[in-house]
Amino acid sequence: MSGEGTRNAKVPMKEHFGNYMLPIKDALEIFSGKWKIPIITALNFYEKCSFKELERIVEGITPKMLSKELKFLEENMLIAREVKDTRPVTVEYSITEYGKTCRSVMTELYRWGIEHRKKFFNTEEAETWGKGKC
């Protein structure tokens, strides 16, 4: 990255930058919006959850949004949905192996968020949990 950042380099930078942005844009499509990352994070944390549990864990989400985002995440193979033969019927949402690959992204966001919090709120409170491992 550093040193390549001038516009007079031999190879057109725009091409390099485009190549770099392309997968980032792919990732953003998956993670965009208010709820996808919280849901993925929750399922990475708890491994398995029912619909109602997710409704409680992901604070503030409405059933409509939860339902919609779960469908999206299932289509993208990040989570799995299994209807359990219980009474009343429960549905188990679980993180897939593929979904677990998101952990590296969440961890980076977590680390960055910790530092941001230190910088802007001048507090280390948030550091009490996890220390960015996970």
Added chain:
Amino acid sequence: MSGEGTRNAKVPMKEHFGNYMLPIKDALEIFSGKWKIPIITALNFYEKCSFKELERIVEGITPKMLSKELKFLEENMLIAREVKDTRPVTVEYSITEYGKTCRSVMTELYRWGIEHRKKFFNTEEAETWGKGKC
């Protein structure tokens, strides 16, 4: 993370999860939307850019959105704005030291996006640039 993911642990999980989500939500507030990450990535790549250059580099952005997002990023100290005494006047936007800390996040998104692309489009094309270093 693994092994702690049961709801029967001694300490209420919700509290743990909340502590984990808090900085992630902080980070999401900064990175949310269609344009912030592309702009930050561009300035991390080129180090310095004028308004017009950014308009060209960040493909598809309108001057209104660019202006709005640049203001936001400046307020959050990720970028700096300097009016140059040239004719016509140019404005130099540059990444700050703090803005450079975002690179770890972008790099993770890049890596994840590469793998996602492999999985979903079955192509390794995107791997031609950078190999996730940067």
Added chain:
DNA sequence: TATAGTAGTATACTAAAGTATAGTGATATG
């Protein structure tokens, strides 16, 4: 029989995000 819990869906709405298009005021260039 009333109440509560399961997993959602339906409808209507608001608010935010983003787009499209044009224009400003300064200065320089042909």
Added chain:
DNA sequence: CATATCACTATACTTTAGTATACTACTATA
């Protein structure tokens, strides 16, 4: 003098994201 570049701003609009509220169908429990 006409045109172009710079850094934006203004206005109006559309689209999407998200909210609020109510409801369905099923089963269990008091």
